[in-house]
Amino acid sequence: MAKRKTTYYIDEGVLTATKLTAAAMHQSESTLVEDALRVYLIDEGRVEAARNNLRSLLDDLRNRPDLNDLDDESSMALAVQEVKAARKERRSSRIAG
Numbered sequence: 001m002a003k004r005k006t007t008y009y010i011d012e013g014v015l016t017a018t019k020l021t022a023a024a025m026h027q028s029e030s031t032l033v034e035d036a037l038r039v040y041l042i043d044e045g046r047v048e049a050a051r052n053n054l055r056s057l058l059d060d061l062r063n064r065p066d067l068n069d070l071d072d073e074s075s076m077a078l079a080v081q082e083v084k085a086a087r088k089e090r091r092s093s094r095i096a097g
Contacts, residue, residue, distance in 0.1 A: 018032060018033060
């Protein structure tokens with residue numbers, strides 16, 4: 001499987017725990033993080049739930065005639081607006097949680 005380099009911002013305490021755990025398990029931090037994400041996403045069924053949510057969203061969008069005639073610029077502006085709203089909601093739920 002092909003791998004890609006990426007960057008994430010992680011709390012310093014979590015990063016320190018990752019480094020210590022990886023060292024104790026004699027594996028790389030990348031392997032530890034990838035395995036943890038795999039367990040979180042796949043074993044918990046979150047990937048399938050996300051796919052179902054995306055399918056539902058796309059179905060809802062197809063049924064909105066006001067969106068079917070948007071040009072590329074309007075579509076992109078709407079997409080950016082929705083991403084910002086989703087990020088704001090996610091931040092709010094993390095703060096409240």
